[in-house]
Amino acid sequence: MIDKNAHLEELLEAMIAEDETITARAIVRRSGDVFKNATDITRNVDRRTKFETAQRKQETIRTSIGRSSNKSRAELDRLVEVKNAEIDELQADRQLVIASHRMMILAVAEMGGFSKWKRFFEGYQATVEKLDSMDAIPSGEVVALPPRKS
Incomplete structure (x- = not known):
């Protein structure tokens, strides 16, 4: 049996590293049938918290890069x-x-x-x-x- 929370964390880190926009549906597509529906992520409190935290982290990273990317x-x-x-x-x-x-x-x-x-x-x-x-x-x-x- 696969630990869904641990698998979700790995997916989120990979998506941040690859700068892939984090959405519940994007996670489902990448999960390899671990998650069947977006609601598998959004209805579970722990998974939803990890998901939202990763979205905020990605936004922070993108904002920081955006500020510095104007400079060579x-x-x-x-x-x-x-x-x-x-x-x-x-x-x-x-x-x-x-x-x-x-x-x-x-x-x-x-x-x-x-x-x-x-x-x-x-x-x-x-x-x-x-x-x-x-x-x-x-x-x-x-x-x-x-x-x-x-």
Whole structure:
């Protein structure tokens, strides 16, 4: 005895892969006499759910392809390359801002003003926590060094 639900899933995946429009009658035609009528699919709740889900998935795929098909493969590759370059630049900028921020905080702390710096962020604890999670706030204690002897 063949598992009709499993067979239906295989048919639906094949139809999506081959971009064949999913209808109950099309499934019956492809089923090899597993399903005799379209109602064998639409009246059974599990099969109907699988059928409708596959139709939505196919529509989503077709919509996505339709948006990108107006562009050539070379144009899409170029767009991906541009976006990757933008991402790389943004990541480098982020690292620079974090390093600069850390050095600024260290300089302020060295002069004894870390508590004054932190006052700027009163009421913005989420900002301080975000900076800390980005490792933008230096950790450790700042200790005063003894004055140099002349």
